[in-house]
Amino acid sequence: MYEHYWQQVGEKTTVVIRGWQHMSYFSDVSNICWFLEPELAEEIARVHRVVGNAVTEGRHIIVGTGSSQLFLAALFALSPRDGPEPVSVVSQAPFYSSYPSMTDCLKSGLYKWAGDAQSYSKEGPYIELVTSPNNPDGNVRRSVVNRSEGTLVHDLAYYWPQYTPISSPADHELMLFTVSKSTGHAGMRIGWALVKDQEVARRMIKFIELNTIGVSKDSQLRAAKVLKAVSDSSEHGGTWEGVESFFKFSYRVMAERWKLLREAVNSSRIFSLPEFPPAHCNFLNRVFEPQPAFAWLKCERDIDDCESFLRGHKILARGGKHFGVSPKYVRVSMLDRDNNFNLFVKRLSTIHL
Amino acid sequence: MYEHYWQQVGEKTTVVIRGWQHMSYFSDVSNICWFLEPELAEEIARVHRVVGNAVTEGRHIIVGTGSSQLFLAALFALSPRDGPEPVSVVSQAPFYSSYPSMTDCLKSGLYKWAGDAQSYSKEGPYIELVTSPNNPDGNVRRSVVNRSEGTLVHDLAYYWPQYTPISSPADHELMLFTVSKSTGHAGMRIGWALVKDQEVARRMIKFIELNTIGVSKDSQLRAAKVLKAVSDSSEHGGTWEGVESFFKFSYRVMAERWKLLREAVNSSRIFSLPEFPPAHCNFLNRVFEPQPAFAWLKCERDIDDCESFLRGHKILARGGKHFGVSPKYVRVSMLDRDNNFNLFVKRLSTIHL
Numbered sequence A, B: 001m002y003e004h005y006w007q008q009v010g011e012k013t014t015v016v017i018r019g020w021q022h023m024s025y026f027s028d029v030s031n032i033c034w035f036l037e038p039e040l041a042e043e044i045a046r047v048h049r050v051v052g053n054a055v056t057e058g059r060h061i062i063v064g065t066g067s068s069q070l071f072l073a074a075l076f077a078l079s080p081r082d083g084p085e086p087v088s089v090v091s092q093a094p095f096y097s098s099y100p101s102m103t104d105c106l107k108s109g110l111y112k113w114a115g116d117a118q119s120y121s122k123e124g125p126y127i128e129l130v131t132s133p134n135n136p137d138g139n140v141r142r143s144v145v146n147r148s149e150g151t152l153v154h155d156l157a158y159y160w161p162q163y164t165p166i167s168s169p170a171d172h173e174l175m176l177f178t179v180s181k182s183t184g185h186a187g188m189r190i191g192w193a194l195v196k197d198q199e200v201a202r203r204m205i206k207f208i209e210l211n212t213i214g215v216s217k218d219s220q221l222r223a224a225k226v227l228k229a230v231s232d233s234s235e236h237g238g239t240w241e242g243v244e245s246f247f248k249f250s251y252r253v254m255a256e257r258w259k260l261l262r263e264a265v266n267s268s269r270i271f272s273l274p275e276f277p278p279a280h281c282n283f284l285n286r287v288f289e290p291q292p293a294f295a296w297l298k299c300e301r302d303i304d305d306c307e308s309f310l311r312g313h314k315i316l317a318r319g320g321k322h323f324g325v326s327p328k329y330v331r332v333s334m335l336d337r338d339n340n341f342n343l344f345v346k347r348l349s350t351i352h353l
Helices: A003-013 A038-051 A066-078 A098-104 A198-212 A217-235 A246-268 A306-311 A338-349 B003-013 B038-051 B066-078 B098-104 B198-212 B217-235 B246-268 B306-311 B338-349
Strands: A015-017 A060-065 A087-091 A111-116 A126-131 A150-155 A174-178 A190-195 A279-281 A286-288 A294-299 A329-333 B015-017 B060-065 B087-091 B111-116 B126-131 B150-155 B174-178 B190-195 B279-281 B286-288 B294-299 B329-333
Touching: A003 A217, A003 A246, A015 A217, A038 A060, A038 A190, A038 A217, A060 A066, A060 A198, A066 A098, A066 A126, A066 A150, A066 A174, A066 A190, A066 A198, A066 B198, A087 A098, A098 A111, A098 B198, A190 A198, A190 A217, A198 B066, A198 B098, A217 A246, A217 B217, A246 A338, A294 A306, A306 A329, B003 B217, B003 B246, B015 B217, B038 B060, B038 B190, B038 B217, B060 B066, B060 B198, B066 B098, B066 B126, B066 B150, B066 B174, B066 B190, B066 B198, B087 B098, B098 B111, B190 B198, B190 B217, B217 B246, B246 B338, B294 B306, B306 B329
Parallel strands: A087 A111, A087 A126, A126 A150, A150 A174, B087 B111, B087 B126, B126 B150, B150 B174
Antiparallel strands: A015 B015, A060 A190, A174 A190, A279 A286, A294 A329, B060 B190, B174 B190, B279 B286, B294 B329
16 A cells, blocks of 8 residues: 555665675664664654654664564563562453464463453453554453553554554553554564663563564664654645655545445445444544444344355454454555455445345 | 675665655565565575575575574473473583573563583473574584484574685574674674474464564665675686675685784784684685684683773773583674774784783
């Protein structure tokens, strides 16, 4: 979906790296995150300032190989040292389908997946993952366990104005972001964490050292260039050297896609979609309803396995059980290329019982 | 050390990546390693063919965020499913100092560090790490436990002709390599594994999916370009468009450095270095003694803590206890920039008791 925008921008985000450049492990030995390129740190702080979606003052910025690595680093950093048993990791269902397998992959003695946060009632320390807007269903989320011994990880990958109104700068202890969802550059594998507590930051950095000894410099430099273009285009308001601003483009495409999808769903009478309350976005300075990166589609009537039902109509989607809920739900990406998205909507609208 | 070479090569290894290129998570959906760029796969196979240091036929090539990630992926893939206890991970001392902390970092229920392979005597399955040439001491290594229930990981990061004679193509079940030690590009964080068994390969790929959802495409493309230059320059023999071949350059620099180091060590009479038997290198077609990437220096006489002793003379080195042996030993990098290396040798040669 974003490819088309970056083609319009042209050579302004081209990176050129020569064979003898950026060879060392180190990026900035004066920073506790010694593998973070200073240019990237600067552009991360700037884009949050421009968009107003997160506080960066008084935070450590930690770069990761995608936000996946930072999620694992956060679990490592927040687990109690030498606890009698692994700390419980919970998230309100429906939750991101990879959380359970990522958490339990190595059968760690430090942390353990404990399922839906809403039914979590164990005493003692726990880690709650708060994804807002939520993957898969797009809802704005807050923590639900709310006990004194909990620590929170806020996964804010989708807290950008093309997906949801930006109501205020997020101001949590540990927040995760990624270029794959903000600018569309999944192949770079670049994410970042904003972390208040220095000791937590230090342990996250230690994890990344032990896991991959830092993060690709080439992709960090490229991510810096792309984020710079996002900020530059936003600061120019309407157009930027003949190109629409990044968030105006992406907001517009998402709005069009959600309009097409809702029309198709309404015409079929077999499916339903979540309804979202409209809210004011301080960045775009308008009121709109969230238009998430995923459609959380429900099969109504007596269709119990929505994933199989859709597969029978040549639509690939991920069933609700992966997200900890009923198989009547599926998740469908709203970020595919135009052709694929249009084909999906067309196929969906022609399904009749 | 390698920077100077790549400057001479000039623009031939420059990468140019545009904003709209390589945005997807996927590189090649027809490959079981779906995040491996085909260009990189091709250049990995080619450089091994040109150098003759590893068999790639009938192997799966898996790319990782440095060989660190592939080491962890190998532990995950080789651990027995649902074993009654974590499998033991061993390596002959002196071993790479990060093996114990990387292995035990998450207190995995799948695998556990069990120390020096030479004193390992437990029954049942185990994983033995064979680093050859060895980090820290440069020796050619073979497995030492040799029991039927063992699986082996061969870390061949230093099996390149600037460090050691290439006697034959390595032909093991699971072999690890990295650009950081072969071409000097540590900042790319690109390593690769050559894996015979398909099921092991599949599990390693699964690990990388759960850990970082693939590997930076930007760095993969840059690594492909650099490896291509290494192969091109080698195939041209003496010189390549006015530039010395990569391995002739790096062999020559290592030979000079080892000569200077041995002179300094001999003049001081306080230290000793390992002696290596000369062997024939099929690639360079000459007989030479190994000239490792690290000097494994021993303090003689009554100096028990070599690391502290050297620190007193403004030389930073890593003490033997990190590698599972006596503090009379230290490891010093032989790959630093010319100025730093020359300063190290100068300081070393002026130490007298």
